[in-house]
Amino acid sequence: MAEELVLYTNPMSRGRIAHWMLEETGAPYRLEILQFDKNEHKAPEYLKLNPMGKVPTLVHRGVVVTEAAAICAYLADAFPEAGLAPAPTDPARGTYLRWLFFGAGCIEPAIVDRLFSRPAPERTSAVGYGTYADVVNTLEKAVSPGPFILGERFSAADVYIGSEIAWGLRTKALEPRQAFREYHERIIERPAFKRLPEHHSTQAQSAAPKQP
Numbered sequence: 001m002a003e004e005l006v007l008y009t010n011p012m013s014r015g016r017i018a019h020w021m022l023e024e025t026g027a028p029y030r031l032e033i034l035q036f037d038k039n040e041h042k043a044p045e046y047l048k049l050n051p052m053g054k055v056p057t058l059v060h061r062g063v064v065v066t067e068a069a070a071i072c073a074y075l076a077d078a079f080p081e082a083g084l085a086p087a088p089t090d091p092a093r094g095t096y097l098r099w100l101f102f103g104a105g106c107i108e109p110a111i112v113d114r115l116f117s118r119p120a121p122e123r124t125s126a127v128g129y130g131t132y133a134d135v136v137n138t139l140e141k142a143v144s145p146g147p148f149i150l151g152e153r154f155s156a157a158d159v160y161i162g163s164e165i166a167w168g169l170r171t172k173a174l175e176p177r178q179a180f181r182e183y184h185e186r187i188i189e190r191p192a193f194k195r196l197p198e199h200h201s202t203q204a205q206s207a208a209p210k211q212p
């Protein structure tokens with residue numbers, strides 16, 4: 001089975017989360033940039049990989065992984081030498097998974113609803129994320145006192161949650177609380193984050209070219 005790691009992405013997308021995560025692992029990889037304006041993400045060949053016609057999509061050892069949070073978790077486990085996830089026997093694994101899933105299941109929809117000014121539903125008890133205010137207050141607890149979600153230890157949960165915080169602050173869909181701004185300042189200091197192209201190129205190439 002091919003060991004090659006391929007990330008299908010677009011520069012202006014959640015694919016940036018997976019791209020950052022790949023950089024954190026230090027593993028060699030290849031980027032396939034899909035042009036949204038040419039509808040390359042809706043091409044039949046790509047839909048075979050990801051029927052949602054969305055990015056990111058990771059292919060490794062012949063296996064397809066979609067969903068940015070799952071890609072972060074997958075890569076952390078696939079490259080344990082990078083130390084980006086507590087081992088299954090480590091109690092910190094519970095905290096790590098908790099916030100990773102909270103990111104995908106609660107933060108993401110809460111921010112999207114706010115971004116599109118969707119009115120709060122009446123029955124918040126039936127909404128997975130409850131209320132925007134509860135999500136923001138809970139998120140503040142997750143990143144405080146820090147410096148990272150697991151305290152001193154940076155993990156894939158920071159790649160995902162950190163990306164959501166960065167996105168939320170940029171779009172103003174997340175309140176710019178001091179805890180978020182300070183956490184954001186810390187994560188953008190990660191060398192792997194700094195290796196991401198500031199203004200994405202549209203060429204299919206790695207931010208830090210590596211040999212496959």
Ligand SMILES: N[C@@H](CCC(=O)N[C@@H](CS)C(=O)NCC(=O)O)C(=O)O
Nearest residue numbers: 013014053054055056066067068069
């Ligand atoms: N649930 C997916 C969401 C992926 C997603 O919505 N990607 C957007 C870009 S940020 C996309 O591919 N949009 C293109 C389209 O839907 O046409 C994840 O977390 O990875």
